[in-house]
Amino acid sequence: MQAAPGGYRVEGVRLAGVVSAVPARRLENQAFEERLGEAAVADVAKMTGVQTRYWVEPGQTTADLCQVAAERLIERLGWDRASIDGMIFVSQTPDHALPASACLLHGKLGLSPHAQAFDVGMGCSGYVYGLWLAACLLQAGLKRVLLLAGDTISPLLDPDDRATAPLFGDAGSATALERDPAAASLHFRLGTDGTGASDLIVQDGGFRSPCGPAASIAPTLKMDGNAVFAFTLRAVPALIEAVRADAGLAAEEVDFHLLHQANQFMLRHIGKKAKAPPERLPINIGKFGNTSSATLPLLLTDAVAEPLSKEAATLVLAGFGVGYSWGAVAGRFGPLDCAETVYL
Amino acid sequence: MSALFAGLAEIFEVDESEISSASELAAFNWDSLAIISTLALVDEINGVLLDGQALAKCETVADIEALIAKEAA
Numbered sequence: 527m528q529a530a531p532g533g534y535r536v537e538g539v540r541l542a543g544v545v546s547a548v549p550a551r552r553l554e555n556q557a558f559e560e561r562l563g564e565a566a567v568a569d570v571a572k573m574t575g576v577q578t579r580y581w582v583e584p585g586q587t588t589a590d591l592c593q594v595a596a597e598r599l600i601e602r603l604g605w606d607r608a609s610i611d612g613m614i615f616v617s618q619t620p621d622h623a624l625p626a627s628a629c630l631l632h633g634k635l636g637l638s639p640h641a642q643a644f645d646v647g648m649g650c651s652g653y654v655y656g657l658w659l660a661a662c663l664l665q666a667g668l669k670r671v672l673l674l675a676g677d678t679i680s681p682l683l684d685p686d687d688r689a690t691a692p693l694f695g696d697a698g699s700a701t702a703l704e705r706d707p708a709a710a711s712l713h714f715r716l717g718t719d720g721t722g723a724s725d726l727i728v729q730d731g732g733f734r735s736p737c738g739p740a741a742s743i744a745p746t747l748k749m750d751g752n753a754v755f756a757f758t759l760r761a762v763p764a765l766i767e768a769v770r771a772d773a774g775l776a777a778e779e780v781d782f783h784l785l786h787q788a789n790q791f792m793l794r795h796i797g798k799k800a801k802a803p804p805e806r807l808p809i810n811i812g813k814f815g816n817t818s819s820a821t822l823p824l825l826l827t828d829a830v831a832e833p834l835s836k837e838a839a840t841l842v843l844a845g846f847g848v849g850y851s852w853g854a855v856a857g858r859f860g861p862l863d864c865a866e867t868v869y870l
Numbered sequence: 871m872s873a874l875f876a877g878l879a880e881i882f883e884v885d886e887s888e889i890s891s892a893s894e895l896a897a898f899n900w901d902s903l904a905i906i907s908t909l910a911l912v913d914e915i916n917g918v919l920l921d922g923q924a925l926a927k928c929e930t931v932a933d934i935e936a937l938i939a940k941e942a943a
Contacts, residue, residue, distance in 0.1 A: 573903050689902065752922030755906050759913050795910045 533715045533772040536661040540706035543603050543864030546699040546820060546827040547595040547676075548580040550870045558692045566688045575790025579695030579815030580869075581680040588619045589627045591698025592674035593634055594868060599700040600635070602864040605670065607636055612663045612671040613643040616652040616819050618728075618848070619678045620645055631674065642668075649677060650786050650847025651716075652819030653699075654855055657843070658714050660703045673701040677818035682728050682747040689751050693789075695815030699823035702864075710838075710858035713772040715765060722850035725753040754847065758792055762846050763799035765854050769842060773856035777801040780856070781839040782830050786846055787811035787821035802842075819845070824867065831865035874938075877911040878931065891932040902926075908934065918942050 555577060558567045571577065582591070592615065600607065613635075615628035622630075628643035637643070642663075648655045653675045660671040676698030683691050731737045731745035762785070770777065783802040785793055790811050797807040808829035817824060822843050826834065833839060838860040846852040879886040882898040898904070905926050912920050912934075918941045928934050 569901075569903055573906065750922075751902055752905055752909065752926065755909060756919060756922050759909065760919055791907070791910070795914070798914070 532717070533713060533768065535772070536665060536712045536714065538705055538707050538709055539661045539664050539712060540704055540709040541859050541862065542702040542704055543599055543862050544699065544701045544823050544826045545595040545599040545602070545864065545866050545868060546697055546824045547591040547598075547868045547870060548695070548697045548814065549582045549586060549591060551581045551583060553579055553581060555692060561685050562688045562691065567692060570688050570692055573789065573791045574693050574816075575809065575811045576693055576695075576815045577812045579692075580697065582678045582696045586678070587621050588617045588676045588678045588696075588698050589615070589621050589631055591678070591696070591870070592676050592700055593631055594870060595698050595700035596631070596635055596672060596674060598866065598868055599672075599702055599864060602866065603702055605702065608638045610637055610670045610672055611641050611668045612660070613637060613641060614646055614656050614659055614671065614673050615643070616646045616648055616656040616673065616675040617677055618647055618649045618652075618818065619682075620647075628674070648851060649818045649849070650788065651845035651849065651851040651853045653822040654714070654843055654845040654853030655716065655851075656819070657701070657703070657855055658716060658853065660701075661712060661714070664703060664705050668705070670702070670704045673703060675699050675701070675823060676820040679747060679818055682745055684746045690747055690749050693816050694747075695817045697814060697817040697820035697824055699820050699827070701823060711773070712855055712857040713769055714853065714855050715769045715772065716853040717765075717851070719757070719761070719850040722753065722757055725750040725757070725850070726848045755789075755792060757850050758788065758796065758846060759799070761850070761852055762796050762844060765846070765852055766796075766800040766802070766842060766844055769844070769854040769856040775840065775842075775856060779840060780806060780842050781833075782841050783807045784822055784825045784830070784841060784843045786844065787814070787825070788816055788847060821845075826862075827865045827867045831867070834860040834862050835865050837861050873915045874911070874935070875931070877915065878908065881907045881911065889931060891930070891935060893931045895929055895931070912938055916942060
């Protein structure tokens with residue numbers, strides 16, 4: 527691993543496959559009209575691009591979705607479970623305050639006692655953080671790592687908030703990474719601006735403002751859309767340009783720019799600024815909504831699954847948002863042994 | 871500023887002739903979606919990133935023009 531200012535290069539790490547899992551309950555935009563009004567729902571849909579989203583049922587969690595994705599991935603890859611020596615669960619919606627959901631999943635998936643398993647509490651940037659951490663573990667000597675990433679934001683939504691209620695969807699994912707000396711270099715850039723933390727926040731439910739059976743408030747997501755949008759315009763085009771430069775890539779050499787699916791209007795604007803033409807910047811927020819750390823795996827298993835299953839492609843993946851936190855990776859990925867979306 | 875007028879006309883879904891510096895934003899649908907669209911518009915045509923809260927406080931198109939001039943200075 528060689529460090530450049532603000533950027534890092536990782537060698538010998540291969541992304542073998544990805545499976546995403548979405549819950550069964552599919553909601554059309556009409557489902558929000560009674561509460562928010564037809565005109566407001568249409569206005570928001572025009573901006574965000576979201577037409578449908580999938581939400582969990584009460585009692586169903588991110589870990590449940592990730593478990594389904596992981597089982598399918600292990601089966602498709604034919605991996606011996608004993609060969610998996612690390613598992614990272616990236617989510618802001620874990621099963622419990624403790625223990626780590628990764629430990630619960632370790633038991634449910636029947637992994638070996640020598641496998642390390644831990645949680646990482648990140649959202650929009652979480653998938654890239656997960657890839658980075660998995661790559662670091664593999665560089666440190668592990669052979670195979672599972673990255674589970676996803677969120678179930680739907681129980682945190684205020685049904686009367688038109689900016690967030692129709693925007694978010696639920697999904698989980700599992701990504702298999704392994705050591706491969708022949709794998710191409712991956713270039714990472716990661717960063718943080720904690721001064722924006724309050725612009726996208728679930729205030730309650732942690733230890734500063736606990737929620738319990740006696741609490742009259744439910745933890746609810748709050749978003750200052752203007753501030754988050756301004757942050758994104760400020761940070762993301764520069765992030766994409768920087769990671770491409772790290773990898774020695776011109777914009778036209780990138781087969782696909784895979785960006786966190788936050789908002790269709792914003793993605794198109796970022797695409798223009800970062801010189802990523804629409805045919806190389808797939809958008810699938812229309813189908814799934816903003817699924818937090820699962821948007822990037824959902825692009826891999828939905829929007830670019832076919833080309834990436836056939837042959838290797840040069841990709842830039844970028845996640846950005848809650849924190850504020852961001853991360854991008856550029857390099858040659860694939861061909862993937864498995865890229866599949868499971869509908870529960 | 872014609873690019874600004876044309877862009878605002880598109881955001882408000884009105885004819886460009888209806889937009890001038892004197893236009894009152896309250897006469898149009900000056901909501902959070904319009905504000906976000908205007909942030910992107912100004913970023914695109916002026917290369918300037920306006921402060922979202924300051925933009926939300928604008929009452930006329932002239933106020934937006936003044937904000938752009940201030941940020942660009």
